[in-house]
Amino acid sequence: MEIQSVGEAFIRPGQLLTDRTALAAVSRWTQAVSEADGVCVVHLSSGVDPCELTAELRGQGLRASPNHVLRGQPLFFGGPASRPFPTPPIPYKAGRSRSHVVVGLLDTGVTKHPWWAGSDWYAGVGPEEADAYEGAQAGHGTFIAGLLTRRAPGVRLRVGRVLDGDGLTDEATVVRALYRMRERPPQVLNLSFGCHTFDDRPPPLLSDAIGALSATVTVACAGNTGSDRPFWPAALPCVVGVAAVDATQQRRAPYSGHGTWVDACARGDWLTSSYLDAGEYGGYAAWSGTSFATALVAGAIADAARHEPAKEWIRNLLDSEETPQIPDLGVLFPTSL
Incomplete structure (x- = not known):
C-alpha cells in the first residue's frame, strides 16, 4: 500500500474520497473515479494535493476527505510487550x-480455533475473512475474537476482513465495509483501528457511514499515541472511544490515547487470548494495546445487550452521574481476563 505522511497523519497519495454530489466540482482535477458501496474514490491528476483540494471542497459545503490510512492498535513500542508473546493454552470452554x-468485527479476519470450533458464526466465515498468517499484525483479529467471545459468552460474531497482515487499511475500504452492513446491522461493532486526520477534523464519509448504523453501538480504540490528539473514528460523538489502563486497572497505560473525547477504558496490558497456531505460537498469546481494551468494552456491551437494547444500556451507563469516571479516560470497565 502506497502511503504519504502529512504531519502525523497518513494518506493514500493522489486519492480523494467524496460522494456523487461532488464529482462535478472535482472533474477538472480527476484522472479516474472508482465508485462502489456508497463512496467515490477520485484518482487525482499528477501534482494535485488531496489535502488542499479537500479544504477547498469543504469550503463549498461538499463532503470530501483525503483517503486516510488507518492501522490496528496493538502495542509495538514503549510498554510491557512490544509484540504478541506465546503463552500456554488458556483453559476455557x-x-x-x-x-x-x-x-460485527472488522479486522484482519479470524482463523479457526478450539474456542469456536463448531459454532454457527464461525461456520459462516469464508476464506476471504480468514486471518492473515503473515505480517506484523497477523492474528490481530483472532486475538480480538477470543476476547469478545469470552467476555460475552454465546455471542455471534460477524467477521469482515478490512486490515491486511500488517494491520493497514484505508478509509475507502472501511467506509465500503460499513455501507455493506446497513442491510443487516449488528447490535455492537468493534473497530480496533484508527488514525489521525490531516486537519484533526472528523472524516465526513467515515462519520456518515458509522452514523447510518443508527441501531448499532460502535466501539473504537483511542489509539496507542500517548496523546490527547483526537483519534478517529474513536473521537466521533456517535462512537464509544476506548482508552487502555494498565494491569492495576487504576492508571492510564502510558501508550494510550486520552482526552475529553474518550468515553470508556479497560485493561490493555498483558491480556491473553486466542491466536494463530503457527511457529512458536500454539494458538494462544499475550498482547497489549488499546485494540484489546476496545474488545473488552465491546464484549461487555454485547453481554448486557442480552437483556437490554445495547444503545439504551450504554447511553444510560455513560450519562449517569453515579457512574465512576476517570478523567480523560471515561468509564472504567473492570475485567478479570
Missing part, C-alpha cells in the same frame, strides 16, 4: 450459552 446478540 465456550459452554452451551447462546446469545441473540451479533457483534
Whole structure:
C-alpha cells in the first residue's frame, strides 16, 4: 500500500474520497473515479494535493476527505510487550450459552480455533475473512475474537476482513465495509483501528457511514499515541472511544490515547487470548494495546445487550452521574481476563 505522511497523519497519495454530489466540482482535477458501496474514490491528476483540494471542497459545503490510512492498535513500542508473546493454552470452554446478540468485527479476519470450533458464526466465515498468517499484525483479529467471545459468552460474531497482515487499511475500504452492513446491522461493532486526520477534523464519509448504523453501538480504540490528539473514528460523538489502563486497572497505560473525547477504558496490558497456531505460537498469546481494551468494552456491551437494547444500556451507563469516571479516560470497565 502506497502511503504519504502529512504531519502525523497518513494518506493514500493522489486519492480523494467524496460522494456523487461532488464529482462535478472535482472533474477538472480527476484522472479516474472508482465508485462502489456508497463512496467515490477520485484518482487525482499528477501534482494535485488531496489535502488542499479537500479544504477547498469543504469550503463549498461538499463532503470530501483525503483517503486516510488507518492501522490496528496493538502495542509495538514503549510498554510491557512490544509484540504478541506465546503463552500456554488458556483453559476455557465456550459452554452451551447462546446469545441473540451479533457483534460485527472488522479486522484482519479470524482463523479457526478450539474456542469456536463448531459454532454457527464461525461456520459462516469464508476464506476471504480468514486471518492473515503473515505480517506484523497477523492474528490481530483472532486475538480480538477470543476476547469478545469470552467476555460475552454465546455471542455471534460477524467477521469482515478490512486490515491486511500488517494491520493497514484505508478509509475507502472501511467506509465500503460499513455501507455493506446497513442491510443487516449488528447490535455492537468493534473497530480496533484508527488514525489521525490531516486537519484533526472528523472524516465526513467515515462519520456518515458509522452514523447510518443508527441501531448499532460502535466501539473504537483511542489509539496507542500517548496523546490527547483526537483519534478517529474513536473521537466521533456517535462512537464509544476506548482508552487502555494498565494491569492495576487504576492508571492510564502510558501508550494510550486520552482526552475529553474518550468515553470508556479497560485493561490493555498483558491480556491473553486466542491466536494463530503457527511457529512458536500454539494458538494462544499475550498482547497489549488499546485494540484489546476496545474488545473488552465491546464484549461487555454485547453481554448486557442480552437483556437490554445495547444503545439504551450504554447511553444510560455513560450519562449517569453515579457512574465512576476517570478523567480523560471515561468509564472504567473492570475485567478479570
